[in-house]
Amino acid sequence: MNVTIVDYKSGNISSVINSFKEVAENKVKIEVTSDISKIKSTDKVVLPGQGSFKSCMDALQSIKGLVDSLNEFVMNKKKPLLGICVGLQMFADVGYEESETKGLGWISGKVTKIDNQNGKYKLPHIGWNQINIVKGSKIFKDIKDKSHMYFVHSYEFVPTDKNSISATTDYSSKHVCAVEKENIFGTQFHPEKSDKTGLKIINNFINL
Protein backbone atom coordinates (compact mmCIF):
# COMPACT_ATOMS: atom_id res chain seq x y z
CA MET A 1 0.00 0.00 0.00
CA ASN A 2 1.09 3.55 -0.74
CA VAL A 3 0.33 6.60 1.34
CA THR A 4 1.11 9.85 -0.44
CA ILE A 5 1.81 13.09 1.35
CA VAL A 6 1.09 15.97 -1.00
CA ASP A 7 4.07 18.28 -1.16
CA TYR A 8 2.74 21.47 -2.70
CA LYS A 9 5.49 23.71 -1.34
CA SER A 10 3.43 25.39 1.29
CA GLY A 11 4.84 25.38 4.76
CA ASN A 12 6.82 22.91 6.67
CA ILE A 13 5.88 19.28 6.21
CA SER A 14 8.95 17.57 7.67
CA SER A 15 7.16 16.68 10.89
CA VAL A 16 4.29 15.12 8.95
CA ILE A 17 6.71 13.08 6.88
CA ASN A 18 8.70 11.97 9.94
CA SER A 19 5.64 10.87 11.86
CA PHE A 20 4.15 8.88 8.98
CA LYS A 21 7.48 7.18 8.34
CA GLU A 22 7.81 6.35 12.03
CA VAL A 23 4.36 4.76 12.12
CA ALA A 24 4.57 3.03 8.75
CA GLU A 25 7.93 1.45 9.55
CA ASN A 26 8.58 -0.56 6.44
CA LYS A 27 5.14 -2.04 6.02
CA VAL A 28 3.63 0.82 4.10
CA LYS A 29 5.31 3.00 1.53
CA ILE A 30 5.23 6.71 2.36
CA GLU A 31 5.66 8.88 -0.67
CA VAL A 32 6.12 12.64 -0.66
CA THR A 33 5.31 14.26 -3.97
CA SER A 34 3.37 16.75 -6.02
CA ASP A 35 3.50 14.47 -9.06
CA ILE A 36 -0.08 14.15 -10.25
CA SER A 37 0.37 10.73 -11.82
CA LYS A 38 1.55 9.36 -8.49
CA ILE A 39 -1.31 10.96 -6.60
CA LYS A 40 -3.76 9.47 -9.07
CA SER A 41 -2.54 5.94 -8.50
CA THR A 42 -1.93 5.99 -4.75
CA ASP A 43 -4.12 4.38 -2.09
CA LYS A 44 -4.31 7.16 0.45
CA VAL A 45 -3.52 10.85 0.45
CA VAL A 46 -2.41 13.15 3.24
CA LEU A 47 -2.98 16.85 2.67
CA PRO A 48 -0.96 18.93 5.13
CA GLY A 49 -1.21 22.69 5.30
CA GLN A 50 0.57 25.52 7.04
CA GLY A 51 0.38 29.24 6.64
CA SER A 52 -2.81 30.93 5.56
CA PHE A 53 -5.88 29.46 3.85
CA LYS A 54 -5.20 31.69 0.88
CA SER A 55 -1.50 30.84 0.58
CA CYS A 56 -2.29 27.11 0.74
CA MET A 57 -5.07 27.32 -1.87
CA ASP A 58 -2.83 29.42 -4.10
CA ALA A 59 -0.04 26.90 -3.73
CA LEU A 60 -2.35 23.96 -4.56
CA GLN A 61 -3.62 25.77 -7.64
CA SER A 62 -0.16 26.71 -8.80
CA ILE A 63 0.55 23.06 -9.52
CA LYS A 64 -1.24 22.33 -12.76
CA GLY A 65 -3.91 19.65 -12.47
CA LEU A 66 -3.37 19.03 -8.75
CA VAL A 67 -6.77 20.23 -7.56
CA ASP A 68 -8.50 18.22 -10.30
CA SER A 69 -6.56 15.11 -9.33
CA LEU A 70 -7.45 15.55 -5.67
CA ASN A 71 -11.10 16.05 -6.59
CA GLU A 72 -11.03 12.91 -8.68
CA PHE A 73 -9.31 10.95 -5.88
CA VAL A 74 -11.76 12.08 -3.21
CA MET A 75 -15.07 12.59 -4.98
CA ASN A 76 -15.02 9.93 -7.71
CA LYS A 77 -12.68 7.23 -6.52
CA LYS A 78 -13.76 7.78 -2.92
CA LYS A 79 -10.34 6.91 -1.58
CA PRO A 80 -9.28 8.03 1.91
CA LEU A 81 -7.75 11.46 2.38
CA LEU A 82 -6.56 13.04 5.61
CA GLY A 83 -6.29 16.82 5.83
CA ILE A 84 -4.22 18.30 8.64
CA CYS A 85 -4.63 21.86 9.95
CA VAL A 86 -5.08 24.13 6.91
CA GLY A 87 -5.32 20.86 4.97
CA LEU A 88 -8.62 20.29 6.76
CA GLN A 89 -9.69 23.91 6.45
CA MET A 90 -9.40 23.74 2.67
CA PHE A 91 -12.26 21.19 2.62
CA ALA A 92 -14.56 24.21 3.10
CA ASP A 93 -16.34 26.16 0.36
CA VAL A 94 -14.69 29.38 1.36
CA GLY A 95 -12.06 30.83 3.70
CA TYR A 96 -11.65 34.36 5.01
CA GLU A 97 -7.97 34.50 5.94
CA GLU A 98 -6.13 37.37 4.16
CA SER A 99 -9.01 37.66 1.68
CA GLU A 100 -12.08 35.71 0.67
CA THR A 101 -10.78 32.57 -1.02
CA LYS A 102 -12.60 29.66 -2.57
CA GLY A 103 -11.84 26.31 -0.98
CA LEU A 104 -12.08 22.75 -2.29
CA GLY A 105 -15.76 22.51 -1.32
CA TRP A 106 -15.69 18.89 -0.18
CA ILE A 107 -17.46 19.60 3.08
CA SER A 108 -19.76 22.55 2.88
CA GLY A 109 -18.90 25.37 5.27
CA LYS A 110 -16.58 28.29 5.85
CA VAL A 111 -13.31 29.07 7.62
CA THR A 112 -13.37 32.12 9.88
CA LYS A 113 -11.20 33.63 12.59
CA ILE A 114 -11.68 32.33 16.11
CA ASP A 115 -13.55 34.92 18.18
CA ASN A 116 -10.98 36.07 20.76
CA GLN A 117 -13.70 37.85 22.76
CA ASN A 118 -11.96 41.22 22.69
CA GLY A 119 -8.56 39.89 23.64
CA LYS A 120 -9.76 37.51 26.35
CA TYR A 121 -8.35 34.61 24.38
CA LYS A 122 -4.90 34.81 22.89
CA LEU A 123 -4.44 33.87 19.25
CA PRO A 124 -3.04 31.71 17.79
CA HIS A 125 -4.65 28.94 19.84
CA ILE A 126 -1.31 27.28 20.60
CA GLY A 127 -0.74 24.25 22.76
CA TRP A 128 -2.38 21.12 24.08
CA ASN A 129 -6.12 20.97 24.31
CA GLN A 130 -8.57 18.16 24.88
CA ILE A 131 -10.81 16.87 22.15
CA ASN A 132 -14.47 16.01 22.67
CA ILE A 133 -15.22 13.07 20.44
CA VAL A 134 -18.77 13.54 19.18
CA LYS A 135 -18.97 10.61 16.84
CA GLY A 136 -17.06 7.39 16.42
CA SER A 137 -14.61 8.19 13.67
CA LYS A 138 -12.47 5.46 12.14
CA ILE A 139 -9.32 7.43 12.85
CA PHE A 140 -10.28 7.66 16.54
CA LYS A 141 -10.12 3.89 17.08
CA ASP A 142 -8.65 3.31 20.57
CA ILE A 143 -8.44 7.07 21.15
CA LYS A 144 -10.04 8.09 24.42
CA ASP A 145 -12.48 10.96 24.64
CA LYS A 146 -10.77 14.05 26.18
CA SER A 147 -7.37 13.05 24.79
CA HIS A 148 -4.87 15.89 24.49
CA MET A 149 -3.82 17.06 21.05
CA TYR A 150 -1.46 19.79 19.89
CA PHE A 151 -3.05 22.80 18.22
CA VAL A 152 -1.67 25.84 16.40
CA HIS A 153 -4.21 27.95 14.55
CA SER A 154 -6.17 31.19 14.56
CA TYR A 155 -8.92 30.17 12.15
CA GLU A 156 -11.60 27.54 12.56
CA PHE A 157 -13.67 25.45 10.17
CA VAL A 158 -17.41 25.98 10.58
CA PRO A 159 -19.13 23.25 8.55
CA THR A 160 -22.80 23.61 7.63
CA ASP A 161 -23.12 19.84 7.60
CA LYS A 162 -22.95 19.17 11.35
CA ASN A 163 -22.97 15.41 10.73
CA SER A 164 -19.43 15.68 9.42
CA ILE A 165 -18.11 16.80 12.83
CA SER A 166 -16.23 14.04 14.65
CA ALA A 167 -14.62 16.08 17.43
CA THR A 168 -14.68 19.54 18.95
CA THR A 169 -12.41 21.41 21.31
CA ASP A 170 -13.05 24.26 23.74
CA TYR A 171 -11.25 27.52 23.15
CA SER A 172 -13.29 30.69 23.26
CA SER A 173 -16.19 28.56 22.07
CA LYS A 174 -16.68 24.94 21.14
CA HIS A 175 -15.05 24.67 17.76
CA VAL A 176 -14.67 21.88 15.29
CA CYS A 177 -11.33 20.08 15.48
CA ALA A 178 -11.97 16.92 13.48
CA VAL A 179 -14.27 15.91 10.65
CA GLU A 180 -15.19 12.72 8.87
CA LYS A 181 -17.40 12.49 5.84
CA GLU A 182 -17.31 9.14 4.11
CA ASN A 183 -13.72 8.84 2.85
CA ILE A 184 -12.70 12.36 3.90
CA PHE A 185 -10.93 12.83 7.22
CA GLY A 186 -9.49 15.95 8.75
CA THR A 187 -7.92 17.18 11.96
CA GLN A 188 -7.40 20.80 12.93
CA PHE A 189 -4.84 19.67 15.49
CA HIS A 190 -1.50 18.18 14.56
CA PRO A 191 -1.45 14.41 15.10
CA GLU A 192 2.19 14.43 13.98
CA LYS A 193 3.05 16.57 17.00
CA SER A 194 0.63 15.04 19.48
CA ASP A 195 2.95 12.47 20.94
CA LYS A 196 1.85 8.82 21.17
CA THR A 197 -1.87 9.58 20.90
CA GLY A 198 -1.29 11.50 17.70
CA LEU A 199 0.80 8.72 16.21
CA LYS A 200 -2.07 6.34 16.99
CA ILE A 201 -4.40 8.48 14.86
CA ILE A 202 -1.88 8.35 12.03
CA ASN A 203 -1.68 4.59 12.46
CA ASN A 204 -5.47 4.34 12.33
CA PHE A 205 -5.51 6.29 9.07
CA ILE A 206 -2.77 4.15 7.54
CA ASN A 207 -4.68 1.01 8.55
CA LEU A 208 -8.07 2.11 7.18
Place this chain on the structure above:
Amino acid sequence: MLKNRIIPCLDVKNGRVVKGINFVDLKDAGDPVEQAKIYSDGGADEICFLDITASNENRDTIYEVVEKTSKKCFVPLTVGGGVRSVDDINKLLNCGADKVSINTAAVENSKVVVDSSKKFGSQCIVVAIDAKKKGNKWEVFTHGGRNNSGIDALEYAKKMEDSGAGELLVTSMDRDGTQVGYDIELMSKISSKVNIPLIASGGVGNLDHLVEGIKSGKASAVLAASIFHYGKYSVKEAKQYLESKGIPVRT
Protein backbone atom coordinates in the same frame (compact mmCIF):
# COMPACT_ATOMS: atom_id res chain seq x y z
CA MET B 1 -9.59 23.66 27.92
CA LEU B 2 -6.20 24.82 26.69
CA LYS B 3 -3.41 23.65 28.96
CA ASN B 4 -0.42 25.63 30.15
CA ARG B 5 2.78 24.24 28.72
CA ILE B 6 6.05 23.23 30.33
CA ILE B 7 9.03 23.54 28.01
CA PRO B 8 12.48 22.25 28.96
CA CYS B 9 15.27 24.04 27.16
CA LEU B 10 18.53 22.38 26.15
CA ASP B 11 21.67 24.33 25.28
CA VAL B 12 23.41 22.83 22.29
CA LYS B 13 26.96 23.67 21.22
CA ASN B 14 28.71 22.22 18.18
CA GLY B 15 25.94 19.64 17.94
CA ARG B 16 26.24 18.45 21.53
CA VAL B 17 24.16 19.20 24.59
CA VAL B 18 26.23 21.27 27.00
CA LYS B 19 23.48 22.16 29.41
CA GLY B 20 21.02 19.36 29.77
CA ILE B 21 20.00 16.38 31.83
CA ASN B 22 22.80 15.21 34.04
CA PHE B 23 21.62 11.84 35.29
CA VAL B 24 24.15 9.18 36.14
CA ASP B 25 22.47 6.48 34.07
CA LEU B 26 22.46 8.49 30.88
CA LYS B 27 24.39 6.70 28.17
CA ASP B 28 25.53 9.80 26.40
CA ALA B 29 24.69 13.05 28.16
CA GLY B 30 25.79 15.03 25.14
CA ASP B 31 23.36 13.43 22.72
CA PRO B 32 20.55 15.89 21.93
CA VAL B 33 18.28 13.18 20.55
CA GLU B 34 18.49 11.10 23.70
CA GLN B 35 17.87 14.11 25.91
CA ALA B 36 14.91 15.35 23.89
CA LYS B 37 13.41 11.88 23.92
CA ILE B 38 13.70 11.60 27.71
CA TYR B 39 11.86 14.88 28.06
CA SER B 40 9.12 14.09 25.57
CA ASP B 41 8.57 10.65 27.10
CA GLY B 42 8.45 12.34 30.49
CA GLY B 43 5.59 14.60 29.45
CA ALA B 44 7.30 17.75 28.22
CA ASP B 45 4.81 19.71 26.14
CA GLU B 46 7.48 21.01 23.80
CA ILE B 47 11.22 20.85 23.54
CA CYS B 48 13.43 23.87 22.99
CA PHE B 49 16.97 23.78 21.63
CA LEU B 50 19.11 26.84 22.07
CA ASP B 51 22.13 26.72 19.79
CA ILE B 52 25.03 28.47 21.46
CA THR B 53 27.65 27.46 18.90
CA ALA B 54 30.02 30.37 18.74
CA SER B 55 31.97 29.82 15.56
CA ASN B 56 30.44 30.11 12.16
CA GLU B 57 32.10 27.02 10.74
CA ASN B 58 30.24 24.82 13.20
CA ARG B 59 26.86 26.46 12.68
CA ASP B 60 25.68 23.66 10.44
CA THR B 61 25.83 21.14 13.29
CA ILE B 62 22.45 22.32 14.57
CA TYR B 63 20.74 21.24 11.36
CA GLU B 64 21.87 17.68 11.84
CA VAL B 65 20.76 17.75 15.47
CA VAL B 66 17.29 18.99 14.51
CA GLU B 67 16.98 16.47 11.73
CA LYS B 68 17.82 13.53 13.98
CA THR B 69 15.68 14.72 16.87
CA SER B 70 12.61 15.35 14.77
CA LYS B 71 12.69 11.75 13.59
CA LYS B 72 12.39 10.47 17.15
CA CYS B 73 10.54 13.17 18.99
CA PHE B 74 6.86 13.77 18.28
CA VAL B 75 6.12 16.84 20.32
CA PRO B 76 6.79 20.36 19.01
CA LEU B 77 10.41 21.32 18.68
CA THR B 78 11.49 24.95 18.88
CA VAL B 79 14.98 25.90 17.78
CA GLY B 80 16.74 29.19 18.39
CA GLY B 81 20.16 30.72 18.62
CA GLY B 82 22.04 32.37 15.79
CA VAL B 83 19.04 32.57 13.46
CA ARG B 84 19.84 35.42 11.12
CA SER B 85 17.67 35.21 8.03
CA VAL B 86 14.61 33.80 6.32
CA ASP B 87 16.95 31.28 4.75
CA ASP B 88 18.17 30.08 8.17
CA ILE B 89 14.54 29.66 9.25
CA ASN B 90 13.73 27.77 6.07
CA LYS B 91 16.63 25.38 6.64
CA LEU B 92 15.65 24.69 10.27
CA LEU B 93 12.03 24.06 9.33
CA ASN B 94 13.08 21.75 6.54
CA CYS B 95 15.18 19.79 9.00
CA GLY B 96 12.10 19.25 11.15
CA ALA B 97 11.91 22.18 13.57
CA ASP B 98 8.30 23.15 14.22
CA LYS B 99 9.07 26.66 15.38
CA VAL B 100 12.09 28.88 15.09
CA SER B 101 12.93 31.56 17.58
CA ILE B 102 14.53 34.78 16.39
CA ASN B 103 16.34 37.13 18.71
CA THR B 104 19.05 39.58 17.58
CA ALA B 105 18.03 39.46 13.92
CA ALA B 106 14.49 40.59 14.80
CA VAL B 107 15.84 43.59 16.72
CA GLU B 108 18.17 44.57 13.92
CA ASN B 109 15.65 44.11 11.18
CA SER B 110 12.01 43.38 11.92
CA LYS B 111 11.55 42.54 8.24
CA VAL B 112 12.90 39.07 9.02
CA VAL B 113 9.83 38.53 11.21
CA VAL B 114 7.47 40.06 8.65
CA ASP B 115 8.87 38.04 5.75
CA SER B 116 9.22 34.72 7.58
CA SER B 117 5.75 34.83 9.12
CA LYS B 118 4.30 35.58 5.69
CA LYS B 119 6.26 32.79 4.09
CA PHE B 120 5.90 30.06 6.73
CA GLY B 121 2.98 31.25 8.86
CA SER B 122 3.01 32.96 12.24
CA GLN B 123 2.58 29.60 13.97
CA CYS B 124 6.26 28.80 13.52
CA ILE B 125 7.75 32.20 14.29
CA VAL B 126 8.72 32.85 17.88
CA VAL B 127 10.40 36.13 18.76
CA ALA B 128 12.78 35.82 21.70
CA ILE B 129 13.14 38.96 23.78
CA ASP B 130 15.99 39.32 26.25
CA ALA B 131 15.05 42.16 28.56
CA LYS B 132 16.81 43.91 31.39
CA LYS B 133 15.36 46.41 33.83
CA LYS B 134 16.60 49.99 33.55
CA GLY B 135 14.93 52.32 36.00
CA ASN B 136 11.20 51.78 35.66
CA LYS B 137 11.28 50.16 32.23
CA TRP B 138 12.89 47.22 30.49
CA GLU B 139 15.29 47.38 27.57
CA VAL B 140 15.92 44.79 24.88
CA PHE B 141 19.36 43.21 24.76
CA THR B 142 20.88 41.42 21.79
CA HIS B 143 23.83 39.12 21.03
CA GLY B 144 23.13 36.77 23.90
CA GLY B 145 22.61 39.62 26.33
CA ARG B 146 25.85 41.43 25.54
CA ASN B 147 24.52 44.49 23.74
CA ASN B 148 21.89 46.93 24.89
CA SER B 149 19.70 48.07 22.01
CA GLY B 150 18.07 50.69 24.23
CA ILE B 151 14.68 49.67 22.84
CA ASP B 152 11.74 49.57 25.23
CA ALA B 153 10.76 45.92 25.70
CA LEU B 154 7.01 46.52 25.95
CA GLU B 155 6.84 48.58 22.78
CA TYR B 156 9.08 46.10 21.05
CA ALA B 157 6.82 43.20 22.07
CA LYS B 158 3.83 44.94 20.51
CA LYS B 159 5.81 45.68 17.37
CA MET B 160 6.80 42.03 17.05
CA GLU B 161 3.17 40.94 17.39
CA ASP B 162 2.24 43.37 14.62
CA SER B 163 5.14 42.08 12.51
CA GLY B 164 3.71 38.56 12.59
CA ALA B 165 5.27 36.75 15.55
CA GLY B 166 3.11 33.84 16.71
CA GLU B 167 4.56 33.75 20.20
CA LEU B 168 6.98 35.67 22.38
CA LEU B 169 9.69 34.01 24.43
CA VAL B 170 10.56 36.54 27.10
CA THR B 171 13.72 36.14 29.16
CA SER B 172 14.61 38.38 32.05
CA MET B 173 18.35 39.02 31.88
CA ASP B 174 18.27 40.08 35.52
CA ARG B 175 16.85 36.76 36.61
CA ASP B 176 18.46 34.34 34.18
CA GLY B 177 20.63 31.87 36.09
CA THR B 178 19.69 33.25 39.51
CA GLN B 179 16.99 30.68 40.40
CA VAL B 180 15.04 33.36 42.30
CA GLY B 181 12.00 33.24 40.03
CA TYR B 182 10.74 34.89 36.84
CA ASP B 183 10.50 38.66 36.60
CA ILE B 184 6.74 38.57 37.10
CA GLU B 185 6.21 42.27 36.50
CA LEU B 186 7.93 42.09 33.13
CA MET B 187 6.00 38.99 32.09
CA SER B 188 2.58 40.28 33.10
CA LYS B 189 3.18 43.68 31.52
CA ILE B 190 4.16 42.18 28.19
CA SER B 191 1.44 39.53 28.30
CA SER B 192 -1.21 42.20 28.94
CA LYS B 193 0.16 44.32 26.12
CA VAL B 194 -0.07 41.66 23.40
CA ASN B 195 -2.69 39.19 22.23
CA ILE B 196 -0.27 36.39 21.35
CA PRO B 197 0.93 33.75 23.81
CA LEU B 198 3.93 34.48 26.02
CA ILE B 199 6.52 31.94 27.12
CA ALA B 200 8.22 33.01 30.35
CA SER B 201 11.92 32.32 30.80
CA GLY B 202 14.80 33.11 33.12
CA GLY B 203 15.13 32.56 36.83
CA VAL B 204 13.25 29.38 37.72
CA GLY B 205 14.56 27.74 40.88
CA ASN B 206 11.54 25.85 42.18
CA LEU B 207 8.06 24.76 41.21
CA ASP B 208 6.34 27.72 42.84
CA HIS B 209 8.15 29.91 40.33
CA LEU B 210 6.41 28.07 37.52
CA VAL B 211 3.05 28.63 39.24
CA GLU B 212 3.81 32.36 39.64
CA GLY B 213 4.88 32.64 36.01
CA ILE B 214 1.49 31.37 34.87
CA LYS B 215 -0.79 32.86 37.52
CA SER B 216 0.80 36.27 38.09
CA GLY B 217 3.01 36.53 35.01
CA LYS B 218 0.10 35.54 32.74
CA ALA B 219 2.37 33.28 30.70
CA SER B 220 0.82 30.62 28.46
CA ALA B 221 3.91 28.49 28.80
CA VAL B 222 6.90 28.29 31.11
CA LEU B 223 10.39 27.50 29.97
CA ALA B 224 13.00 26.16 32.35
CA ALA B 225 16.42 24.60 32.09
CA SER B 226 18.41 23.81 35.21
CA ILE B 227 15.59 22.66 37.51
CA PHE B 228 14.92 19.82 35.09
CA HIS B 229 18.43 19.07 33.91
CA TYR B 230 19.93 18.36 37.29
CA GLY B 231 17.11 16.13 38.43
CA LYS B 232 15.83 18.57 41.02
CA TYR B 233 12.37 18.03 39.60
CA SER B 234 10.98 15.95 36.79
CA VAL B 235 8.55 17.41 34.27
CA LYS B 236 5.96 15.03 35.71
CA GLU B 237 6.45 16.38 39.23
CA ALA B 238 6.21 19.91 37.92
CA LYS B 239 2.92 19.10 36.24
CA GLN B 240 1.48 17.45 39.31
CA TYR B 241 2.42 20.48 41.35
CA LEU B 242 0.88 22.90 38.87
CA GLU B 243 -2.27 20.83 38.78
CA SER B 244 -2.48 20.87 42.60
CA LYS B 245 -2.40 24.66 42.36
CA GLY B 246 -5.32 24.71 39.97
CA ILE B 247 -3.34 25.25 36.78
CA PRO B 248 -4.55 23.19 33.82
CA VAL B 249 -1.82 20.92 32.45
CA ARG B 250 -1.65 17.98 30.09
CA THR B 251 -1.26 14.82 32.10
